Amino acid sequence: MGGSKNTKLVIDGKRVDGRTTDELRDIKIVTGVIPAADGSAFIEWGGNKILCGVYGPRECIPRHGASPYKATLKCRYMMSPFSSLEEHGRSGPSRRSTELSKVIREAFENVIILERFPNAQIEIYLDVLQADGGTRTASLTAATVALANAGIPMRDMVAAVAVGKADDILVLDLDKGEDNLGQSDMPVAMSMRDKKLLLIQMDGLLTREEIAEMLDMVENGCNKINTIQVDALRKHYENNGEDNFTW
Numbered sequence: 001m002g003g004s005k006n007t008k009l010v011i012d013g014k015r016v017d018g019r020t021t022d023e024l025r026d027i028k029i030v031t032g033v034i035p036a037a038d039g040s041a042f043i044e045w046g047g048n049k050i051l052c053g054v055y056g057p058r059e060c061i062p063r064h065g066a067s068p069y070k071a072t073l074k075c076r077y078m079m080s081p082f083s084s085l086e087e088h089g090r091s092g093p094s095r096r097s098t099e100l101s102k103v104i105r106e107a108f109e110n111v112i113i114l115e116r117f118p119n120a121q122i123e124i125y126l127d128v129l130q131a132d133g134g135t136r137t138a139s140l141t142a143a144t145v146a147l148a149n150a151g152i153p154m155r156d157m158v159a160a161v162a163v164g165k166a167d168d169i170l171v172l173d174l175d176k177g178e179d180n181l182g183q184s185d186m187p188v189a190m191s192m193r194d195k196k197l198l199l200i201q202m203d204g205l206l207t208r209e210e211i212a213e214m215l216d217m218v219e220n221g222c223n224k225i226n227t228i229q230v231d232a233l234r235k236h237y238e239n240n241g242e243d244n245f246t247w
């Protein structure tokens with residue numbers, strides 16, 4: 001944060017990777033990639049590669065964790081030891097992965113119709129194979145597709161993207177360089193029909209006006225992301241739901 005004086009992240013409205021300020025990185029999603037799972041999705045979002053597997057609804061184990069009123073949602077976000085140069089081969093849970101698992105679970109607790117499956121559990125597993133900034137939002141986006149592929153009833157679809165500020169300019173979908181060197185970062189997840197905010201986190205300093213403008217940028221971005229999510233599902237079912245790992 002703070003941005004080093006000699007690192008320019010935005011020059012003449014173009015970012016380091018050539019994007020305009022409100023342009024998303026390339027996003028590809030395929031679903032049905034793990035036949036043994038009830039639902040799955042693989043997302044490539046810029047330099048991020050994330051695999052999501054969904055299991056359930058199935059019996060809640062351990063039983064004492066079960067609720068007679070609704071399904072228990074479990075979410076485990078994990079980075080592979082080789083997902084980024086920073087990780088140095090460290091594996092297993094960390095404070096960060098625990099936090100991300102929690103915020104992703106809480107976002108989905110608001111859209112999955114958990115009351116329909118008392119005593120059951122639904123599990124969402126997210127493995128980040130390669131990380132390049134924005135893995136929590138890419139994870140939320142992929143998990144939505146995997147949940148739909150598993151046939152889990154949801155009130156709405158979820159799309160997510162981060163927006164931030166670099167060189168005093170608002171930019172959508174920060175990559176890792178922008179995240180590390182920019183002034184502010186605000187990941188947001190949104191329900192697509194009623195445009196409610198399911199997750200919003202932020203660091204850095206922002207004015208109210210900036211936040212309002214950033215939320216508009218997020219909404220436009222999420223509309224585009226949702227088209228890609230729906231296309232992935234459509235493509236899968238047009239192939240009669242056969243497992244298919246071609247873009």
Ligand code: ADP
Nearest residue numbers: 084086087096131132133134135136137176179
């Ligand atoms: P997000 O991935 O949602 O942007 P952060 O803001 O915590 O989450 O991290 C930004 C980026 O920094 C990540 O996407 C990843 O590329 C890198 N990163 C952060 N923490 C770690 C870590 N513990 N190990 C490896 N890479 C990390």
